[in-house]
Every structure is written in C-alpha cells, then in structure tokens.
Amino acid sequence: MATVSLSAGVRSALTSLSQTTAASQQGQYRLATGKKVNSAVDNPVNYFTAAGLNDRAGQMTNLLDGISNGIQTIQAASQGLDSAVKLVESLQSTVKQAQADAAANRPTKTGTALATSTEVTATGGKSLKDIALDKRIGKAGAVVGATASDAGHLIDTTTNTNLALTVSAGATTFTVDLASTATVRDLVNTINSSGLATASVDDSGRLNVTGMGSDTLRVGLGAGTDAATARTNSTAAGNQNAAIGLATADGSSAGAGITASGGNSTVRSNLIKQFNDLTKQIDQLAKDASFNGKNLLAGDKLSIVFNEKTGTQQAKLDVQGSVLTAGNLGVLQAGTADAAGVSFNIQNDSSLETASDTLTNALTSLRSMASSLGSSMSVVQTRQDFTKNLVNTLTQGADNLVLADSSEEGAKLLALQTRQQLSQTALSLASQADQAVLRLF
Known part of the structure; x- marks a missing residue:
C-alpha cells in the first residue's frame, strides 16, 4: 500500500483535535461519575488514600449499629429501674397505710x-x-x-x-x-x-x-x-x-x-396481698427489662466496641449489670423470713418500721444503679456522636481527594468543546491549502 504523507498543517490540526477530543471525553466521564480520580491510573496517591479513608469510615459505620444496640440495652434497664422505683414507692405507701392503722394492734x-x-x-x-x-x-x-x-x-x-x-x-x-x-x-x-x-x-x-x-x-x-x-x-x-x-x-x-399481746388489724391483713403482689412485680419487671437478649437487671455484662482496632488498641466500654430482685433489695414478702430468720410481720409495728427503713434503702440502691447506668449511657452517647462525626470527616476527606468539581469540569468541557470546534475549523483550513494544487489543472 502506498504511504500517504500529510502536510504539517493537517498533521498539527489532527493532533490538536485528537487531544481536545480526549480531554473532552475525560471531562464528560468526570461529570458522569462525579469523580476526578476514578482509578489508580488517574492519581495513585489520592486513589489509595481515599480508599483507606472510605474503608475506615465503613468500619466505623458498622460499629454504630452495635453502639445503637448498646444504648437501647441500657435504656431498657434504665426504664426497668424507673418502674422498680415506682413499685418500691407503692410498697412504701402500703407500709404507711398499715402504720396508720396502729391503734388496733396496741x-x-x-x-x-x-x-x-x-x-x-x-x-x-x-x-x-x-x-x-x-x-x-x-x-x-x-x-x-x-x-x-x-x-x-x-x-x-x-x-x-x-x-x-x-x-x-x-x-x-x-x-x-x-x-x-x-x-x-x-x-x-x-x-x-x-x-x-x-x-x-x-x-x-x-x-x-x-x-x-x-x-x-x-x-x-x-x-x-x-x-x-x-x-x-x-x-x-x-x-x-x-x-x-x-x-x-x-x-x-x-x-x-x-x-x-396486740390484736390483728383487719386493715393490715387486707394489705398483705397488696404488699406481696407488689413485691413479686419487682422480680417479674426485672426479668422483662431485656433488649436483644441482654438484660442488665439480670446480671448480664454488656460490651460496646467503639473503634475498629483489636487487642490493647481496641476502645470499648464494659457495663456490668446487677441482679435486681426484691430479695436483693432486702424487701421481704409479708410472712416470709430472710436468711437470718428475720420475718416481716405486717401486724407488728417494729416490723413495719424495719420494712419502711428497708424500702428507703432500696430506693437509694435503685437510684444508685440508675445513676451508674446514666453515666454509662452518657459515655456511649458521646462516643456515638463522636463516631458519627468521625465517619463524616473520613468520608469528606476521601471525597476531597477524588471527587470532581462539577462547576470546574463543566467550564472545562465547554472550553474544550469550543476548542474542538476551532480544531475542526483549523483542520478544514489546512485541507483547503492542500487542495489549492488542483487549481493548476
């Protein structure tokens, strides 16, 4: 096949048009993907740095699910404690009613x-x-x-x-x-x-x-x-x-x-069932204060992981629960005895006084447990907010490395389209110069 030689003007115009077309296609691709770095070929450093940042952001996002579950578990236990406080306050009211009917037992x-x-x-x-x-x-x-x-x-x-x-x-x-x-x-x-x-x-x-x-x-x-x-x-x-x-x-x-000996007060006798039923509810309520299989009021231990690392570099919070029962609070059912053989006789003023003191101490214990859970909740919520902000920071950092500026790329594309048209015109002019030879014949 015979070789066709192009004039310098035509070759120069073709080269310019080819470069402009390539640049235009690249601009269109960036606008379509929204990224200025789509592969390691575009910019190896930015590409792999952004990939690392996005990978960590993904790991931290996955941890947010565990943190959220931990918060719900603590909230379930906290709500159980709040309800237990109300039950103990109802027990106090029952004891006060019994104490108010003292004359019949004198x-x-x-x-x-x-x-x-x-x-x-x-x-x-x-x-x-x-x-x-x-x-x-x-x-x-x-x-x-x-x-x-x-x-x-x-x-x-x-x-x-x-x-x-x-x-x-x-x-x-x-x-x-x-x-x-x-x-x-x-x-x-x-x-x-x-x-x-x-x-x-x-x-x-x-x-x-x-x-x-x-x-x-x-x-x-x-x-x-x-x-x-x-x-x-x-x-x-x-x-x-x-x-x-x-x-x-x-x-x-x-x-x-x-x-x-004192007699038996009818009012106090009628309060026995009410007192015992409230006492049982404390135990039943504690058993129901679980979330996703974890119950901090049944003595379970909750571990919440805050970062993606392992071993000694891992950041986490261990929340040790307590077994909440009426017995552990020292609250006895009427007619029953504790390990020391001390029984609660609702007909007896001394027993009622002891029960009143016990219930006051029980409220103190419950509020102490609630305070401890509240402190743990504060830590977990703080870490949750921190993790969310960190994920945003990592994602934004990765985006800054690879995302394209749509306004800038759009302006460049418009300029390239204009240049492409000019290159096509230049190529046409260069071709016309070669065709001038035909006028000699």
Whole structure:
C-alpha cells in the first residue's frame, strides 16, 4: 500500500483535535461519575488514600449499629429501674397505710379496781379515780384502805423496802427503781416515761396499760430487800402485780408480769396481698427489662466496641449489670423470713418500721444503679456522636481527594468543546491549502 504523507498543517490540526477530543471525553466521564480520580491510573496517591479513608469510615459505620444496640440495652434497664422505683414507692405507701392503722394492734391490759365504794365513804366522797391515784404503793404494816386521814397502801414493805418497775416491749426493756413512798400516780407517770407504754387510772379506779407498739407488752412490779432483788423480782414469778390489779388472767402473777399481746388489724391483713403482689412485680419487671437478649437487671455484662482496632488498641466500654430482685433489695414478702430468720410481720409495728427503713434503702440502691447506668449511657452517647462525626470527616476527606468539581469540569468541557470546534475549523483550513494544487489543472 502506498504511504500517504500529510502536510504539517493537517498533521498539527489532527493532533490538536485528537487531544481536545480526549480531554473532552475525560471531562464528560468526570461529570458522569462525579469523580476526578476514578482509578489508580488517574492519581495513585489520592486513589489509595481515599480508599483507606472510605474503608475506615465503613468500619466505623458498622460499629454504630452495635453502639445503637448498646444504648437501647441500657435504656431498657434504665426504664426497668424507673418502674422498680415506682413499685418500691407503692410498697412504701402500703407500709404507711398499715402504720396508720396502729391503734388496733396496741396490746392493752385493764386491771382490777384499786379503790372501793367503802373508801369513797371513808374519804368523804372522794372519787374512785383519785383514791386509786393517791394510794401509796408500799408502806410498812398491813395493807389498809384509804380513809380521811390516810391515803392507804397496796403492799406491806416491812421486809421488802425496795420497789422496782420493769416495762418491756419485744426486745426493749425499761427498768427503774421506785421510792418506797411512791404512789400509784408515780407509778403511772413512770410507765408513761418509759416510751414503751402508756398508763392511766379510769373512773372506776382501775389501772390501764397500753403498749406504744404492737410488740407483746410486759409490766412487772417487784419488791425486795435491796434494789437488785427488787429489779429481779419485777421480771419473775412472785412479783407484786396482783397488788396493783395487774395480775395475769388466773391471778397467779406468773412469769415476767402481766402480758398483753396486740390484736390483728383487719386493715393490715387486707394489705398483705397488696404488699406481696407488689413485691413479686419487682422480680417479674426485672426479668422483662431485656433488649436483644441482654438484660442488665439480670446480671448480664454488656460490651460496646467503639473503634475498629483489636487487642490493647481496641476502645470499648464494659457495663456490668446487677441482679435486681426484691430479695436483693432486702424487701421481704409479708410472712416470709430472710436468711437470718428475720420475718416481716405486717401486724407488728417494729416490723413495719424495719420494712419502711428497708424500702428507703432500696430506693437509694435503685437510684444508685440508675445513676451508674446514666453515666454509662452518657459515655456511649458521646462516643456515638463522636463516631458519627468521625465517619463524616473520613468520608469528606476521601471525597476531597477524588471527587470532581462539577462547576470546574463543566467550564472545562465547554472550553474544550469550543476548542474542538476551532480544531475542526483549523483542520478544514489546512485541507483547503492542500487542495489549492488542483487549481493548476
């Protein structure tokens, strides 16, 4: 085949047109893909740097799912704690209702009359109540009734010149020595000062004693040759309770003196089921406070990973849950006993007081657990926000390396199209110069 030689003008025009067309195609490709670096051929450094940034951004984005699940798990436990607090507050309300109905559980003992109608006549019409209050408890000599000149006495203290009073309620005991000249009025005032019981003499001249709480009440009056013996006798058989009208039902004055037990309050009895049902709900609620198989109120451990690294370079947060049950909070169901054998008797004031303190401590524990979860939640949410911002930073950094400026590329393409048209015109002019030779023929 014969070789065709092009003139320098035509060759130059063709080269320029070819370059312009290639540049135009590249511009069109950049506008179509939105990237100025589409492969390692375009710019190896930018291409692989952007790929690394995008890869890390993808890994961090995947971690966001785990972080989000961790937040939901903590929120589920936090909501469980909030509900548990409300249940404990309801238990407190139940206990307060039981405490408000205290009167029905007060042990009460009513004695026999310490004054008679004969003494009323002998004292010139003094009331039975005043005669009983003014009587001396002890005096040397035979027991005598009240007269106009003598208040009378109840015990012959010729030998046993010392008197002592013991009042006890449950495990609490109050013991005090009485003067040998003490009156029934002094006895009443002493019982009232014990803080364990109240005493009074009614219009019939009877001594009445009522416990301040629902614990079994014991009152004993003792006499002895010395103070120690009198105190011992006040809590043993042979006490002087019969003399002050407080003998036991059979009149024996046996044991530690009179014994009176509180009754059962109907209101408190009706509150037992309510209290126990609320207590059970604490356990059931804790079991339901799970998310995606994790329950921080059942003692599960939650690990939340914050970065894409492994080993010692890995950043994560471990949230150790706690087992939440009514028993762990120290809240006993009515009628049950703890490991130490201590039971909760809703009819007993002391048990109610203990239960009230326990519930207060339970609220403190729950709020402490909630505070701990809140602190963990704050850390996780902070890391979540940081990770989102970091992903944006990495993505933006990668985009800056490879994305094309559409305005710039558009302007370049327009310029290239103009240049292409000019190149085509130049090629046409160069061809016309070669055709001038044909005019010679």
